[in-house]
Amino acid sequence: MLGLPDVALASERHLRSxxxxxxxxxxxxxxxxxxxxxxxxxxxxxxLDVEVEAEEEHGVKRFLYEVEVxxxxxxxxxxxxxxxxxxxxxxxxxx
Numbered sequence: 001m002l003g004l005p006d007v008a009l010a011s012e013r014h015l016r017s018x019x020x021x022x023x024x025x026x027x028x029x030x031x032x033x034x035x036x037x038x039x040x041x042x043x044x045x046x047x048l049d050v051e052v053e054a055e056e057e058h059g060v061k062r063f064l065y066e067v068e069v070x071x072x073x074x075x076x077x078x079x080x081x082x083x084x085x086x087x088x089x090x091x092x093x094x095x
Contacts, residue, residue, distance in 0.1 A: 015052045015063070029063050029083035038086050042079060045071040052083060064089070 015023075023029045032050060036043055049068040054061060063083035070076050076094040081087065 013053050013055070015054060020052050023063070023083075030065075030086050032065070035065055035067070035081060035083075035086055039079070039081070039088065042088070042091075043067060043069050045069045048076065068094070 020029070024031045029052070030038075036047075046069065047067070048070055049066075051066045053064045053066060055064055056062075065079075065081040065083050067079045067081065068076060069079070078092045078094055080089040080091075082089060
C-alpha cells in the first residue's frame with residue numbers, strides 16, 4: 001500500500017512503540033486515546049493489554065489495535081480494531 005511507512009516489526013508482527021508514535025504523528029493510524037474515546041461504551045472497565053500489529057493479506061498491509069479489557073462483570077474481552085479507521089473488526093471473550 002502506498003504512503004505507509006516502512007516499520008520495523010518486532011517478534012510476532014507487533015509494532016515497536018517508536019513506530020506506533022511515528023504513525024500516529026503522520027496520521028496513518030489513530031492514537032490509542034482517540035480509539036478509547038470513540039469506543040468508551042465497549043472499552044469501559046480495566047484496560048489489561050494493548051498491542052498494535054501489522055497484518056498483510058493479499059498484498060494489502062493494515063494495522064490493528066488489539067485491546068484486552070476486564071469488564072465490571074468480571075469478563076475479559078479482547079477487541080480488534082482497524083488502527084486507521086477505528087472500526088471494530090471482532091470481539092472475543094477470553095477463557
